[in-house]
Amino acid sequence: MQGNNHRSPKWIRSIPRLTIEGRRKIIDDVHDDSRANFDYLILVALSSSIATLGLLSDSPAVIIGAMVVAPLMSPILAIGLATTTGEKKLLKEALLTLFIGAVLSIVIAVILTWINDELPFISLHQIPGEVMSRARSSPVDLTIAIAGGLAAAYAITRPKLSAALPGVAIATALMPPVCSVGVGLALQNWQVASGAGLLFITNAVAIAFASGLVFLARGFSKEHRFGDAKMTASLWVSTVLVVILLIPLTYFSLRVIRQAEKTQMINTIVEREVALLPNVQLEEASFINGSEVLDLRLTLHTSRSLTWREIVSLQEAIATGLGQNVSLKVEQVLFRELDPMIPPTLTPTLTPGPSATPTLTRTPLPTSTPTPTQTPEPTFTPTPTATPVPIQARITWPDTPGLTLYQEPGGPSIGRLYFSQLVMVYHDQQTYDGLVWVKIRDEQGRIGWLPQNYLEVLNP
Numbered sequence: 001m002q003g004n005n006h007r008s009p010k011w012i013r014s015i016p017r018l019t020i021e022g023r024r025k026i027i028d029d030v031h032d033d034s035r036a037n038f039d040y041l042i043l044v045a046l047s048s049s050i051a052t053l054g055l056l057s058d059s060p061a062v063i064i065g066a067m068v069v070a071p072l073m074s075p076i077l078a079i080g081l082a083t084t085t086g087e088k089k090l091l092k093e094a095l096l097t098l099f100i101g102a103v104l105s106i107v108i109a110v111i112l113t114w115i116n117d118e119l120p121f122i123s124l125h126q127i128p129g130e131v132m133s134r135a136r137s138s139p140v141d142l143t144i145a146i147a148g149g150l151a152a153a154y155a156i157t158r159p160k161l162s163a164a165l166p167g168v169a170i171a172t173a174l175m176p177p178v179c180s181v182g183v184g185l186a187l188q189n190w191q192v193a194s195g196a197g198l199l200f201i202t203n204a205v206a207i208a209f210a211s212g213l214v215f216l217a218r219g220f221s222k223e224h225r226f227g228d229a230k231m232t233a234s235l236w237v238s239t240v241l242v243v244i245l246l247i248p249l250t251y252f253s254l255r256v257i258r259q260a261e262k263t264q265m266i267n268t269i270v271e272r273e274v275a276l277l278p279n280v281q282l283e284e285a286s287f288i289n290g291s292e293v294l295d296l297r298l299t300l301h302t303s304r305s306l307t308w309r310e311i312v313s314l315q316e317a318i319a320t321g322l323g324q325n326v327s328l329k330v331e332q333v334l335f336r337e338l339d340p341m342i343p344p345t346l347t348p349t350l351t352p353g354p355s356a357t358p359t360l361t362r363t364p365l366p367t368s369t370p371t372p373t374q375t376p377e378p379t380f381t382p383t384p385t386a387t388p389v390p391i392q393a394r395i396t397w398p399d400t401p402g403l404t405l406y407q408e409p410g411g412p413s414i415g416r417l418y419f420s421q422l423v424m425v426y427h428d429q430q431t432y433d434g435l436v437w438v439k440i441r442d443e444q445g446r447i448g449w450l451p452q453n454y455l456e457v458l459n460p
Contacts, residue, residue: 023220026157027081033071034078034094041104043071048105051179052112058128063176070175072101076204077152080211084220098204102178109182117186127183127192134173134180135195136256137202139249142242145203149210157218174203198248205241262289269321270298273314279303283333293325301333305407332412390424390441396456405448409437414448425455 033040047070054062078094081087116122177200184193266287274282284299296318300306315328395403395417405415409432417423421442428439429452436452 022157023218027085027220030074030078030081030156031090033074034090034097036097036100040071040074040097040101043069044101044104045108047071047175048108048179048182049112051105051175052109052183053122055109055128055130055134055176055179055183056113056116056122058130060130063130066175066179067173072098072174072178073152073207075101076149076174076207077156077211079208080149080153081215081220083208083212084215102200105175105178106182106185109179110186113183113186127187127189130176131180131183131192131196134177134199135184135192137195137199137249138256139246141199142202142206142246142249145206146210146242148203149207150214152207153211153214154218157214174200174207177203202249209242266294266296266322269318270296273317273321274298274300276317277302277306277310277314280306293327294322295327295329297329297331299331299333301335303335305334305412306330306332311412330412332407332414334407334414390426392458393423393425393440393455394458395419395421395423395454403450403454405440405442405446405450407448409433409435409449411449415442415444415446417442417450422458423450423455425457 047066050069051063051066054060054066075094075097078090079098082091082094177196180196181193181200184190184196267285270285271282274280279302281301282298283301286297288295311328311330314330315326318328319326396419403417404413405417406412407414409430423443424441426439426441430437430449437449438452438455439447440450440455441447
C-alpha cells in the first residue's frame with residue numbers, strides 16, 4: 001500500500017484523506033439522500049412550482065429561492081460517489097431518483113404554464129428573458145458546473161463547510177433549466193425545450209464528474225490512488241461524456257457569437273445611414289434575418305415627413321452596406337423641438353365682433369309733446385359659423401391584425417390601429433387611389449388619415 005501511494009501524483013498525496021469512520025458516515029448520508037422518498041418528492045414539487053412561477057414572471061429573486069430548495073444536487077453527488085466506489089446499486093438508485101425528479105419538475109412546469117394560459121395571471125406577450133437565458137448554453141456553463149461539483153463534493157467531505165452548499169446550488173442552477181424545458185413544451189417552443197434540456201444534462205454530467213474526482217482524491221476508492229483500473233474506467237466514462245458535451249456547447253456558442261456580430265454590424269450600418277438624413281433620429285431598429293432577405297423595421301423620430309424617395313435611398317444604402325437584400329418598413333414619429341429660452345412669437349388674431357367705433361344713438365327727452373325719435377342705424381355684426389364636431393367611430397376590419405395610420409393619404413406611416421379601437425373622425429375628406437380617406441384622431445392623440453370603409457360611425 002505504501003508503494004502504491006508513492007506512485008500517486010504528489011498533489012494527490014498532499015490532499016488529506018478521511019478516516020474509515022468518516023468515509024462510512026458520508027457514504028451512509030449520500031445513500032439516504034439518493035432515495036426518492038417523500039421528502040425528496042415534496043421538495044421537488046415545491047421547488048419546481050417556485051421556479052416555474054419565477055420563470056414566467058421573469059423574477060430572478062424567486063428563481064434563486066427555488067434553487068436553494070431544490071434537492072436535485074443530492075442524487076447527482078451520489079452518482080459521482082458511485083462512479084468512484086464502483087457501487088452499481090447506488091448508481092442505479094441515484095440515476096432513478098434524478099430521473100423521477102426531472103420528470104416531476106417538467107410535468108409541474110407544463111401544468112402551471114397551461115393553467116397560466118387559460119387563466120392568465122401572468123400576461124405573456126413573449127417568452128420571458130429568464131426562460132430564454134436557459135435556452136442557450138455554452139462552455140462557460142460547463143466550467144461553472146465542474147467548479148460547482150468540486151465545491152459541493154468537497155463541502156460534503158468537510159462538515160464545517162456544509163454552509164457553502166446553498167451557494168453551490170445557486171451557482172449550478174439545476175432546477176430552472178428543467179422547468180424551462182416544461183415551459184418550452186407547454187408553449188410548443190422546441191428551441192427553448194431542447195436548449196434548456198441540454199443545459200440541464202451539461203450541469204448534471206459535469207457535477208457528477210467533478211464530484212467523483214473529489215471523492216477519489218479524498219480516499220473513497222478501494223485503493224488510495226488513481227491507478228486502480230476499475231476506478232479509472234468509471235471516471236473515464238464521465239470524462240468522455242464531458243468532452244462529448246463540449247461539441248454542441250461550442251457549436252451553440254459560435255452561433256451566438258456570429259449572431260451577435262451580425263446584429264452589431266446591422267445596427268452600425270443602420271445608425272450610420274439614418275444619421276445622414278437631416279432632422280431624423282433613430283428610435284428603434286428590429287429585424288428578422290432570413291436566408292435571403294433581411295426584414296428590417298425602423299422607428300424614426302423626425303421633425304418633417306420623409307419622402308418616398310428618401311426611404312428608397314435609405315433601403316438601398318443599407319442593402320449595399322450589408323451586401324444583402326433588405327425589406328424595409330419605416331414608422332415615422334413626428335416631433336417638434338421647443339426651446340424654453342426662446343419664447344414663441346405671438347401672432348395677432350382678429351376676433352370677429354362689434355366694431356370698435358361707437359355708434360351714436362340719440363335718446364329723446366321726455367316732454368309732454370311727442371317728439372320724433374331718430375332711430376339709430378343698425379351695426380353690422382358678423383355671425384360665427386359653427387365648427388363641425390368630430391364624431392366617434394370604431395375600426396371594423398377584423399381580417400388583418402392591424403391597420404396603418406398614415407400621416408396623409410398615401411403618405412408615410414405614423415402608427416398602427418386595431419380591430420374595435422375607438423377613434424374620433426373629423427369632417428376632412430380626400431379621395432386617393434380610388435378610396436375616400438378621412439382624417440381621424442386615435443386614443444393616443446395621433447392625427448392621421450385612414451380609408452373611410454374601415455370605420456363604423458357610432459354617434460352620427
